[in-house]
Amino acid sequence: MATNKTFTMLKPDALENGHMGKILDMIVEAGFIIKAMKYTRLSEAQAKKFYEVHAERPFYGELVEYMTSGPIVAAILEKENAVADFRALIGSTDPAEAADGTIRKSYAESKGRNAVHGSDSDENAAIEGAFHFTASEIF
Ligand code: ADP
Numbered sequence: 001m002a003t004n005k006t007f008t009m010l011k012p013d014a015l016e017n018g019h020m021g022k023i024l025d026m027i028v029e030a031g032f033i034i035k036a037m038k039y040t041r042l043s044e045a046q047a048k049k050f051y052e053v054h055a056e057r058p059f060y061g062e063l064v065e066y067m068t069s070g071p072i073v074a075a076i077l078e079k080e081n082a083v084a085d086f087r088a089l090i091g092s093t094d095p096a097e098a099a100d101g102t103i104r105k106s107y108a109e110s111k112g113r114n115a116v117h118g119s120d121s122d123e124n125a126a127i128e129g130a131f132h133f134t135a136s137e138i139f
Helices: 012-016 020-029 044-050 060-067 082-090 103-107 122-132
Strands: 005-010 033-040 072-078 116-118
Touching: 005 020, 005 082, 005 122, 012 020, 012 060, 012 072, 020 072, 020 082, 020 103, 033 122, 044 060, 044 122, 072 082, 072 122, 082 103, 082 116, 082 122, 103 116
Parallel strands: none
Antiparallel strands: 005 072, 005 116, 033 072
């Protein structure tokens, strides 16, 4: 089923490197409407919970440390076919493999520090959006 919403985070490397405005511009230019947005910093407990699906992976500790290393921008985005279209806009996990014109190709540092998150399914988009936003924060 095509969904209308996805969830994203601009990750600490993107903000540290001064790419927040340029990435938000790419998102809006691609036709996504911002339904909710906040500038925040994940606690260790929040980062562990958000990425708990990766708890057994060797990079989990590094991922939690990185995601709590500085502020992020979290947002809910709306567009027809939002999940798949946003994954196409951000590109492959590893920027070395990401297509030209994608956010990760343009702004990610590495496979770990890869600038942006995008939900991988409708179900996760709903879970991740609810993780960060209450109903009154979504417009
Ligand atoms: P995606 O974010 O593209 O959906 P995954 O769900 O596989 O990718 O991984 C979640 C996040 O974990 C990635 O975006 C990246 O920040 C980090 N990550 C994935 N693989 C590695 C790796 N091999 N080494 C370090 N960090 C990784």
